[in-house]
Every structure is written in C-alpha cells, then in structure tokens.
Amino acid sequence: MSAIVLERLRARFPEAVLATHAQHGDETAIIRAEHLLDVVRHIKEDPELSFDQLIDLTCLDTLGLSPAAHKAIAGAPASTTPVRGRFQMVYHFRSTKTGKRFRLKAPLDDAPDDAPDADGGGPVIDSLTPLYKAANWSERETWDMFGITFRGHSDLRRILLYEEFVGHPLRKDYPKEKRQPLFRRDPG
Amino acid sequence: MALEFYSTRLQDAVNWARKYSLFQYPFVTACCGMEFMAVMGPKYDLARFGAEFPRFSPRQADLLIVVGTITERQAPVLRRIWEQMTEPKWVMAFGVCASTGGFYQNYSTCPGADQVIPVDIYIPGCPPRPEQMLDALIILQDKIAQGRGFAQVRERKEFEAAHAHKQRLKVVGQ
Numbered sequence: 001m002s003a004i005v006l007e008r009l010r011a012r013f014p015e016a017v018l019a020t021h022a023q024h025g026d027e028t029a030i031i032r033a034e035h036l037l038d039v040v041r042h043i044k045e046d047p048e049l050s051f052d053q054l055i056d057l058t059c060l061d062t063l064g065l066s067p068a069a070h071k072a073i074a075g076a077p078a079s080t081t082p083v084r085g086r087f088q089m090v091y092h093f094r095s096t097k098t099g100k101r102f103r104l105k106a107p108l109d110d111a112p113d114d115a116p117d118a119d120g121g122g123p124v125i126d127s128l129t130p131l132y133k134a135a136n137w138s139e140r141e142t143w144d145m146f147g148i149t150f151r152g153h154s155d156l157r158r159i160l161l162y163e164e165f166v167g168h169p170l171r172k173d174y175p176k177e178k179r180q181p182l183f184r185r186d187p188g
Numbered sequence: 189m190a191l192e193f194y195s196t197r198l199q200d201a202v203n204w205a206r207k208y209s210l211f212q213y214p215f216v217t218a219c220c221g222m223e224f225m226a227v228m229g230p231k232y233d234l235a236r237f238g239a240e241f242p243r244f245s246p247r248q249a250d251l252l253i254v255v256g257t258i259t260e261r262q263a264p265v266l267r268r269i270w271e272q273m274t275e276p277k278w279v280m281a282f283g284v285c286a287s288t289g290g291f292y293q294n295y296s297t298c299p300g301a302d303q304v305i306p307v308d309i310y311i312p313g314c315p316p317r318p319e320q321m322l323d324a325l326i327i328l329q330d331k332i333a334q335g336r337g338f339a340q341v342r343e344r345k346e347f348e349a350a351h352a353h354k355q356r357l358k359v360v361g362q
Binding site for chain 2 (some may be wrong): 161162165167169174176177178179180182183184
C-alpha cells in the first residue's frame, strides 16, 4: 500500500516532518509541535486526504525510557537533557470518506523551571479545538493528567480529578504513594 | 456514691444494652457492599445479633460501617459523616480497601479509612467472607462490653479528668 499521506506531508511540509514510518497500512508522522495547526488543517481540508474525524488525543511521558525504546517511540534517540522531547503528543485521525487512519506525533519539551506540582506552567502546544470539537474534552484530560497547556482552548480545567487536586498524576515523576491535602467544602 | 467510679454495674448494664442493639450506618462505596448485603440476608443473618436495622442518617446511627474504597475526594465527606454521629459511636472498617487501601496504591485512593476517622475494628478480605463480618461483630460487642471502643475510652478519660478536677476543687475550697 502506498503511504499517500506521508508523501503528501513530506512534499508540502518538508521542514515540519521529523520522522515517518508506515507498516501494514498504518502511517505515522512525527512533526514539530509549532507546525501542528498547519499540518492538521491540511490533512483535514485536502479533498484527497479529508481526515475529518479526530479519534484520540493523548500524551506520552518518555521520562526514564531506555534509548532503544525512546528511538522506537519518538523516531529519534533521546537527547542528552531529559527536558527536551520529554512529552510526546499523540493524535489519531480517521477519514470517513476514504476509511484511512493516520497517527500524528509531536514531541514537546518540558519547561525548564517546571515544578510538577504547580498548576500553570509546563509545555505548551496549540489546541485543536478550532478544527475538531472532539479535542475539547481530550485536551482537558491531557491537561489534568500531564499538565500540558493548550493555547487557544476555551475552558482548560480539570475534567477527571477534582479542582483542589495538586499535581499532574500521570507524569512519570509523580510518586504513586503521594497523598493529597484534605479539602473540606463547607457550604457558604 | 455509685457514680464516682466509672466502671459500675450500671455501666455494665448500659454497655450490654448498647452492644445488642447497634444501629448501623452502612457507608457503602464499592464491591464490598455485595458481601455486606449477603450478611444482611437470611443465610448469614445479622438480625440475630441485634444489628439488623440500618439507619441511613448519622444522627440516628451508632455503628459506622465503612464498606469499600475511600478515595481522597471522598475522605472529607466520610469525616463529616462521622463527626455528625452522636456519642457513643463505633467504626468498623469492612474489607481491605477501608482498612489499608487494599490493592490500590495510586493518586486517588486514601490508604484506609483510619486516615480520617478512628476505627475500632478492621475486617480483612477482598471481599471478606460473611462469617468474618459476624466474627468481627462479636469481637466488637466484646469490646463494647469492656468499654474499650474509641468513643468509650475517650468518654471515660473525660469523666475521670472532670472527676479529678472536681476533687481538686473540693480540696482547695475547704
């Protein structure tokens, strides 16, 4: 099967694509985070690609991965500083016209002075909510669990955990034994 | 004369009455509730022990049975329910989740109900056999009869402190 999506992307956005791989008809492209909106708008609006469904939006924390695993996931070996490329945004798209599926990944750097317990701060990427309504709750979940800020999201707040929760628990440096402060909600 | 000492025949009689007429508050959150319902059923009858009647208001209950997992979000709610119960009150932690957090060790589970409220008796098991619950109730009844429940010990200490204070006032006032 020809990797038509990857050919199009490499032709149209040569500077944005970091790596690609395709296997058994599944195509994956790893792009730079700053070109996310352009690339996604192109694959959505191009009549031959027309990826009009966002299936999934999530994140992967690669802190502590072995170099081989990091290369397999991120398409590039881990950098010397663990801060760069720590978070991998993963997007899955599907086209209702052609039935094809496509995966997009974008590495994000950890913010250098990021305190994992502080809300606000952390890596930033563009929000896909202007293009796909489905991105709204998925991006809120990613913010809740990983602390990634989505530029342009209308209502970025916690969705699964309660508001007074401190920290972003699915990060690899959140210890599993960590307790939360006891919050009382007194009426009035 | 009889009330100067805390342990009297009157207190024994009162404890006897309390242990055989426990009004339970089943604070059921998770799967252990299924086993609890089995204990209330006809085969492992809880009515034999006088603890049949569940009171779903903390004001009317004196035994809080924490059945199932307590999450960090639920912990302040449990604390508030326990605080609303009137003295004397006892707490039973049913199942491993309520005792120590169970097999959960994550960002959302509170490791045991005793992180927020004092527990008088713990029942291990995931879920516990109904016979374990009946055994725990018998042990708790012995504890009540001897006055060793958390609320009873606290009441006794307060009584003795007030009594000692009164004795001192008597000496000073002479």
